[in-house]
Amino acid sequence: MDYLVGLQKILSTTVMVFGNSAVTIGTILFLAIGFSIIIVASKNMQKRLIEPFLVKNNLKGSLAEKLCMLLHLILIGGCGIFIIDRSELDMTAVQILHVINQIMSEPLIPIGKTSVTLWSIVYVSILTIVLLIITGRLQLWVVDNAFQKSKIDVGTRYGVSMIAKYIVLGLGFMVILQSAGIDLSSLTIMAGALGLGLSFGLQNIVANFVSGFTILMERPVKVGDRIEVDGVLGNVSKIKLRSTTIITNDNIEIIVPNTEFISGKVTNLSHSSKEIRLNFPFGVSYNSDPKKVKSIVEQVALDHKGILKKPVPMLVFREFGESSLNFEIRVWTKEYAKTPDILQSELLFAIFDALKENNIEIPFPQRDIHIKSGSL
Secondary structure, X not given: OHHHHXXXXXXXXXXXXXXXXXXXXXXXXXXXXXXXXXXXXXXXHHHHHHHHHHHHOOOOHHHHHHHHHHHHHHHHHHHHHHHHHHOOOOOOHHHHHHHHHHHHOOOOEEEOOEEEOHHHHHHHHHHHHHHHHHHHHHHHHHHXXXXXXXXXXXXXXXXXXXXXXXXXXXXXXXXXXXXXXXOHHHHHXXXXXXXXXXXXXXXXXXXXXXXXXXXXXXXXXXXXXXXXXXXXXXXXXXXXXXEEEEEOOOOOEEEEEOHHHHHOOEEEOOOOOOOEEEEEEEEEOOOOOHHHHHHHHHHHHHHOOOOOOOOOOEEXXXXXXXXXXXEEEEEEEOOOOOOHHHHHHHHHHHHHHHHHHOOOOOOOOOOOOOOOOOOO
């Protein structure tokens, strides 16, 4: 019993005075345990309910993380007010909300005739997240449904949907700022001054944004194209204002700044046609008949199912090498446009077997050493 009495005295010890009530150690422990339970419960709810809902509605990445964080904070804040109301503090939920409202309504940054408050920041943030969700769904609808029955390719649909998305985002954000009571005329002046001050430091970012708009409008590359830029070969999967994502044959995502597509050299293997020509060099022995080699190799190429019959495969006699007659087989393909290395491997295997079957030798470099005897 003495132990319980001592514990009660410790818990009743006043630490500080808040308003008309004394904050004791017991009150602090009650609040700490209560908020810990809320945080754990909120995390579990996020994993079991919120995240599956976001995945089901195709909301991923940073937007989903921000939405989860916002819902997490709202849940903690609401339950926190309930716990404080049930504690020994002489404050009701209404009083707590009144104090919070006073803090949130305090002017922070004056803009024209109005001021930015914490409430306006929260209001704009919530509506911006909602706007991003709506524009994301709009983009998916344009790509998947709006042009589904038309003959417009996927890349064009994606470009149109991206332009529509950014237009809706721009107009929607202006409406949100106006509804929050923010003076847009003063904001424009501030943005102009800030842009002038940061123009030198943000030149690359601005250039990437301008290049992004140019790509979306002129469409030198589009989603699904097979391209090579700065030594990177792959398929375009995403085109954003700042950068473009390319997926290589190894399933690695490469992020390329959009300025590379405007100022650099870009090879688009799918720009006008899905058919590409590939050239594969090889050599045979000097004892071989070039005309026989031409007949055999061209027939091997024609027999390959992945090589187009028109234009017909062509064997070109390139040069007299140091130890071989050097040829180059030129073929056209559509099926192997994205995997030319696979076609090269299959074709060279077939050429090797055909040459070996016809007793045509594939040489390797040799050196003759002549030793002359003589007195030293």
